[in-house]
Amino acid sequence: MQSDEYGGYVDSYDFVGTGDAHDDEGMLLVPGQPGRPTDANFDDPKVASMPKILLMGPRRGGKTSIQRVIFQKMSPHETLFRLEATQSLERAIVDHTPLCRFTVWDFPGDFYEGDETVFGGAASLIFVVDAQDEPYDHVLQSFTDAVTKAIQLNPNIVIEVFINKVDGELFLSDESKYDCRRDVYTQVNYELEDAGISPDNINIRYHLTSIYDHTIYEGLSRVVQRLIPQLPTLESLLNVLVSQCSMEKAYLFDVVSKLFISTDPGPVDMQSVELCSDMIDVVLDVSGIYGLGPSQLELGHAAAAAESNSVEGADPNSTSENKDGFDVPDELVGTLISQAPAEDLEEEMVDPDSAYDSESASVIRLSNGMVLYLKEVDTMLALVCITRSENFRKKSLINYNIGCLKKALRALVDNESL
Amino acid sequence: MAKKKVLLMGKAHSGKTSMRSIIFANYLARDTTRLSPTLDVEHHHVRFLGDLVLNLWDCGGQDAFYESYFERDRETIFRSVELLIYVFDIESDSPEKDFDHFSGVLEAIEENSPDARIFILVHKMDLVSLEEREAIFEDRKRVIEQECSNFGVEHFHIFGTSIWDETLYKAWSEIVTNLIPNIRLLESHLNTFCKVCDADEVVLFERATFLVISQAQAESSGDDHLLTGPGGDSKEATTQAAFASPSGGADGVPGLDEAAQPSADETNDTSSTTGLVVPPDDLDSAAGPSNDTPRHAARTPHFDAHRFEKISNIVKQFKLSCGKAQAQFQGMEVRNSRFSAFIDAFTANTYIMVIVSNPNVHTAATLLNIQNARDHFERFIPRI
Numbered sequence A: 001m002q003s004d005e006y007g008g009y010v011d012s013y014d015f016v017g018t019g020d021a022h023d024d025e026g027m028l029l030v031p032g033q034p035g036r037p038t039d040a041n042f043d044d045p046k047v048a049s050m051p052k053i054l055l056m057g058p059r060r061g062g063k064t065s066i067q068r069v070i071f072q073k074m075s076p077h078e079t080l081f082r083l084e085a086t087q088s089l090e091r092a093i094v095d096h097t098p099l100c101r102f103t104v105w106d107f108p109g110d111f112y113e114g115d116e117t118v119f120g121g122a123a124s125l126i127f128v129v130d131a132q133d134e135p136y137d138h139v140l141q142s143f144t145d146a147v148t149k150a151i152q153l154n155p156n157i158v159i160e161v162f163i164n165k166v167d168g169e170l171f172l173s174d175e176s177k178y179d180c181r182r183d184v185y186t187q188v189n190y191e192l193e194d195a196g197i198s199p200d201n202i203n204i205r206y207h208l209t210s211i212y213d214h215t216i217y218e219g220l221s222r223v224v225q226r227l228i229p230q231l232p233t234l235e236s237l238l239n240v241l242v243s244q245c246s247m248e249k250a251y252l253f254d255v256v257s258k259l260f261i262s263t264d265p266g267p268v269d270m271q272s273v274e275l276c277s278d279m280i281d282v283v284l285d286v287s288g289i290y291g292l293g294p295s296q297l298e299l300g301h302a303a304a305a306a307e308s309n310s311v312e313g314a315d316p317n318s319t320s321e322n323k324d325g326f327d328v329p330d331e332l333v334g335t336l337i338s339q340a341p342a343e344d345l346e347e348e349m350v351d352p353d354s355a356y357d358s359e360s361a362s363v364i365r366l367s368n369g370m371v372l373y374l375k376e377v378d379t380m381l382a383l384v385c386i387t388r389s390e391n392f393r394k395k396s397l398i399n400y401n402i403g404c405l406k407k408a409l410r411a412l413v414d415n416e417s418l
Numbered sequence B: 001m002a003k004k005k006v007l008l009m010g011k012a013h014s015g016k017t018s019m020r021s022i023i024f025a026n027y028l029a030r031d032t033t034r035l036s037p038t039l040d041v042e043h044h045h046v047r048f049l050g051d052l053v054l055n056l057w058d059c060g061g062q063d064a065f066y067e068s069y070f071e072r073d074r075e076t077i078f079r080s081v082e083l084l085i086y087v088f089d090i091e092s093d094s095p096e097k098d099f100d101h102f103s104g105v106l107e108a109i110e111e112n113s114p115d116a117r118i119f120i121l122v123h124k125m126d127l128v129s130l131e132e133r134e135a136i137f138e139d140r141k142r143v144i145e146q147e148c149s150n151f152g153v154e155h156f157h158i159f160g161t162s163i164w165d166e167t168l169y170k171a172w173s174e175i176v177t178n179l180i181p182n183i184r185l186l187e188s189h190l191n192t193f194c195k196v197c198d199a200d201e202v203v204l205f206e207r208a209t210f211l212v213i214s215q216a217q218a219e220s221s222g223d224d225h226l227l228t229g230p231g232g233d234s235k236e237a238t239t240q241a242a243f244a245s246p247s248g249g250a251d252g253v254p255g256l257d258e259a260a261q262p263s264a265d266e267t268n269d270t271s272s273t274t275g276l277v278v279p280p281d282d283l284d285s286a287a288g289p290s291n292d293t294p295r296h297a298a299r300t301p302h303f304d305a306h307r308f309e310k311i312s313n314i315v316k317q318f319k320l321s322c323g324k325a326q327a328q329f330q331g332m333e334v335r336n337s338r339f340s341a342f343i344d345a346f347t348a349n350t351y352i353m354v355i356v357s358n359p360n361v362h363t364a365a366t367l368l369n370i371q372n373a374r375d376h377f378e379r380f381i382p383r384i
């Protein structure tokens, strides 16, 4: 248990293209958040107090793959040849956006030991089962052992069973997936009862997942949503937004992991979540090509200097243009100038590296009359709305309301850190 | 309407059908693992830019088939070939045998279609580690070049490709634009359009495949740009009028664009009624370099050399996602504090992408320019 690799910070920021150690270090310092750790020290009370997600299960079940694909942007087919069996516990901090912070503990296969330090502060235990490796009975016996221990030490822990690898030839039909879930469910209940635990008394959920499609994002989103104490507030904020602006649906996404951390109370259609999540890819990819700061482009010295001058000029710029006659309160993709207080501008300037910045926004029009509208609402947090194009015409109303939401989110975060 | 015969050859399992399916039949890369070996020759007719029909001959690569390709069906296969695409698998277990087939194919092509254009793809490059990729590719390239020169074949292009990244789009864009006549004319009009929009660059994509067919960049040096100031260049001024006609105002722009226009039911911010759709005069000043633009002087930065293929890949993936959600992609805007990108359906058979980093250029003006350029460009998309 010695190698504490902390992926969340360093690796998950890799997508902005900063490779060298110096920059990575810089990434650890998030401006405007004094007291944040500058080193991934898991004994640090700040880190220790983050909710813990434990990944356990049989060898080759896919624990490390899940961790890498979601939090370190490894492509699923790379897991085939880039991963070796995990030898010791690997921990990672996930802290992209203030509302959604936690640590992920990836255990070696078939490792179910654990004492107070492991299960104590854990919010969830994800048990990853390989759906393509029948029979499951042996695996589920060890599962029962782990669960028994976990709930003894921590009765509040949520058990999340990830029935993973439901893809490929064996699972072409939905029916085969549901059959598989029923099998696992029945056997788990049987095992638990055998061990003297009533399944009704523990918090246990089942998810069918595959790293090759969106199901893994769905499963982890549901896990992560449980960790957010402000969830009810978020939901009601989004509810207000959706009804004020006659939107169909609104989601909050952590743009780095692409997990959705909240939505309005209306029914969730996974297909639309998937589309929103794909939209985030588009926005990050296109911005990564055209919207990076000078440091990533490795411009020549002079050019870089010219550009950094202009970065200072950039924000005043947007106001200085306005002076020639009119405020531009609402460009097609509005910029919320009116809502941006001075500190915000400052914060933006100290972080010129990210392609996703406080003016990040995107509009996608679909042939069925729907519009997807994405807007930055906090560091690495995106609001993605689905709305009918006729309701999208009141653009400044929408932007005004999103501005209010943004303020409210800020207040929620500030409250928490007090 | 023109039909062009395209031969797709190479050893079994090298990835021929995979590439064809991704580029022309909307497969995802991961779907190709389910393909079964091609038996004999599969014929596919695919349309490109509306009028160009590619007659793809996807030739199964098992040894047994080559016997008949080289003997019994020699003429049928190798006659009147417009373009040959030969695929090498980088992980081949018997490279010598690959070259046996390859030289046989070269010989047969020289004999039956001496004018055929030849493209050679060294495929599955993703299986080589990133560090070694360049070296291994160069090495393989040298051997292939040697082989070609042995057969007196001088004109050919070699690409390293993989279905898992944008290199696939790079190679196929080159291959296909090779079949489009008159592409230069289109390019010069695109250049003008790029200037008028004061865009950093403008790229045209074929609608169905999203392969790049043409592109234009702003002059890279800021000084050059300053020379073509507003009013100083009368040609520019006239073209500009053609794109952003005053009458093209409010009613010309449908859908989303209307959102840009202040309407009565919006929040009562009267200042916004100054009109976000910039009239031509305003556009003029916005488009020309203003006196305070150190920021734009060095504004065509050294973007990623593979960006167009990456965009093809990104948008194509997203189009497929839309399809899964029973919707069709129409157009998008993406921005941050440094740029705005507009990707929109353009002429009947193309999509356009316009990149603008000058913050003085209004979104509405760009959208209007795109809108007004549609008809104009319809004439310059090559008819084949």
Ligand SMILES: Nc1nc2c(ncn2[C@@H]2O[C@H](COP(=O)(O)OP(=O)(O)OP(=O)(O)O)[C@@H](O)[C@H]2O)c(=O)[nH]1
Pocket: A057, A058, A059, A060, A061, A062, A063, A064, A065, A066, A076, A078, A079, A080, A081, A083, A084, A085, A086, A087, A107, A108, A109, A110, A128, A164, A165, A166, A167, A168, A209, A210, A211, A212
């Ligand atoms: N088909 C499929 N394969 C998967 C999936 N998830 C993981 N794999 C594959 O399963 C293999 C093992 O994955 P790992 O992530 O190393 O499994 P692990 O649970 O961390 O293994 P240990 O560290 O030994 O406990 C890899 O080859 C992955 O590519 C999935 O959802 N579907």
Ligand SMILES: Nc1nc2c(ncn2[C@@H]2O[C@H](COP(=O)(O)OP(=O)(O)OP(=O)(O)O)[C@@H](O)[C@H]2O)c(=O)[nH]1
Pocket: B010, B011, B012, B013, B014, B015, B016, B017, B018, B019, B032, B033, B034, B035, B036, B037, B038, B039, B059, B060, B061, B062, B123, B124, B125, B126, B127, B161, B162, B163, B164
């Ligand atoms: N790693 C990798 N695999 C690829 C690539 N392209 C294709 N493949 C895989 O290669 C296998 C064979 O692909 P096919 O397209 O059927 O090969 P083919 O050349 O048509 O084969 P024949 O029809 O028998 O001549 C499939 O499993 C593809 O998924 C690539 O770029 N990288």
Ligand SMILES: [Mg+2]
Pocket: A063, A064, A065, A084, A085, A086, A106, A107, A108, A109
């Ligand atoms: Mg592992």
Ligand SMILES: [Mg+2]
Pocket: B016, B017, B018, B036, B037, B038, B058, B059, B060
């Ligand atoms: Mg084939």
